[in-house]
Amino acid sequence: MMESVDEKKIEAIPNSESASESLSSPSSPTTLSPWTGYLQILSGHLMIFDTFGYIGSWGLFQSYYISTLGRSQSDISWIGSLQIFLIYFVGTFSGRVLDAGYLRTTLAVGCSLQIIGIFTTASATAYWQILLSQGICVGLGDGLIFCPMISLISTYYEKNRALAVSFAAAGAATGGMVFPSIARQLIPTLGEPWAVRVMGFVFTFNSVIALIVVRPKVAPRKSGAFIEWEAFKELPYLLYAIGIFLSLWGLYFAYFYISIFGSKILHVPSAPSFYLIIAINGIGLPGRIFPAYLATHVVGNALYVLIPLTFSAGVLLYLWKYITSYNGFLAWIIVYGFFANAVQSLFVGSVGSLTKDPQKMGVRVGMIFSIISFACLTGPPIAGALIDLDKGNFLYAQIFGITSVVCGSAVLVAAAIASKR
Incomplete structure (x- = not known):
């Protein structure tokens, strides 16, 4: 069973946002119930449901926008990759906000931007409108939410x-x-506008629940920069940043293009293509939880589990080029989705294992997020440009994905070795 929240006397964080933001130190000791920690996990689950759950559906949007807007693969993928970029890039700033004690305010602003972006996307008809609403507005909201929530759970x-x-x-x-x-x-x-509006109502419901139960644990750290340059003098942290950049550079492009590969290369009708999106996301439940259990209760270090999973994802990208049937592709997606989801889940926990001071958790996780944001921004459009260059074939993009992920796993090995010295 997951460990309960530390029940020793700790310094309390005032419940009201105004109180927590006006005090530089907690006022009185209290005991946190284990359920407080569990509720933070629930809050994080709901908010990541709205962030990466929505982005994980991008394959459907990619196909729909290409057919309705008449733009290239690379042009459309910029919308989704910009959204992922902002999730991670804004992490440097939103992570530091957690450390400073402004958690609930930051989350409220992020949720508001998400909801505004979703409902304006429903009314958008031009490429630039969708880029602004779904790419930038929703992406900014995602960035204000994701890093603080992950960092908050790490402190519990x-x-x-x-x-x-x-x-x-x-x-x-x-x-x-x-x-x-x-x-x-x-x-x-x-129609598409009302389908997106219903998604917006789901966002709203999840946001309200999450904001009600969220509660910071660590005392605010008012001083400190948004970037801790000293962290890069630690060789394990530096190598980890490089390795995870390379790994995620090639990891995400499958999420963007599996629907298109199914329809254009395998000539699968739209209905079965829908199940490809469901499969790569659905396998994320065991893919994110089982490897984490292994890292926690068997191996004892998330980085040691992350490395073979990342390498395996690279090998699976290599095998993609041999897929010639729908059933084979579906099987490949299930296996690849397991490893890809595991990588996305464990790389955050691995950052935590390299951070000894919990008061620096937010800024250090945020720094890694901002570094990999550029991988997420450029990776899918590069893959899209390579697909266009290869006249609709996927070989060039697959080679790009294989190379970046496998090289990334090699650098992660170096980070693990350095952390032992």
């Missing part, structure tokens, strides 16, 4: 940090099944 758990974070990160899997299902059921009957 030490021994079982990777497992706790993975339960929250599994929201990407549940959201990645719910949002495509909404699109599948409602677009044919109500």
Whole structure:
């Protein structure tokens, strides 16, 4: 069972946002119930449901926008990759906000931007409008939410940090099944605008619940920069940043293009293509939780589990080029989705294992997020440009993905070795 929140006397964080933001130190000791920690995981699950669950459905949006807007693969993928970029890039700033004690305010602003972006996307008809609403507005909201929530959960758990974070990160899997299902059921009957509005109502419900139960644990650290340059003088941290950049550079492009590969290369009708999106997201439930349990209760270090999983994802990208049938592709997606989801879940817990001071958790996790944001921004459009260059074939993009992920796993090995010295 996951470890409960430390029940020793700790310094309390005032419940009201105004109180927590006006005091530089806590006022009185209290005891946190284990349920407080569990509720933070629930809050994180709901918010990641709205962030990566929505992004995990991008394959459907990619196909839809290409058919309705008449733009290239690379042009459309910039919308989704910009959204992922902002999730991670804004992490440097939103992570530091957690350390400073402004958690609930930051989350409220982020949720508001998400909801505004979703509802304006429903009314958008031009490429630039969708880029602004879905790419930038929703992306900014995601960035204000994701890093603080992951960092918050990390402060509640030490021994079982990777497992706790993975339960929250599994929201990407549940959201990645719910949002495509909404699109599948409602677009044919109500149209795309109302399907997106219903998604907006789901965002609103999740946001209200999450904001009610969220509560910081660590005392605010008012001083300190948004970037801790000293961290890069630690060789394990530096190598880890490089390794995870390379790994995620090639990891995400499958999420963007599996639907297109199914329809254009395998000539699969739209209905079966929908199940490809469901499969790669649905497998994220065991993919995010089981490896985290292994890292926590068997191996004892998330980084040691992350490395072979990352390498395996690279090998699977190599095998992609041999897929010639729908059933074979579906099987490949299930296996690849397991490893890819595991990598996305464990890399956050691995950052925590390299951070000894919990008061620096937010800024250090945020720094890694900002570094990999550029991998997420450029990776899918590069893959799209390579697909266009290869006249619609996927070989060039697959080679790009294989190379970056395998090289990234090699650098992660170096980071693990350096951390032992």
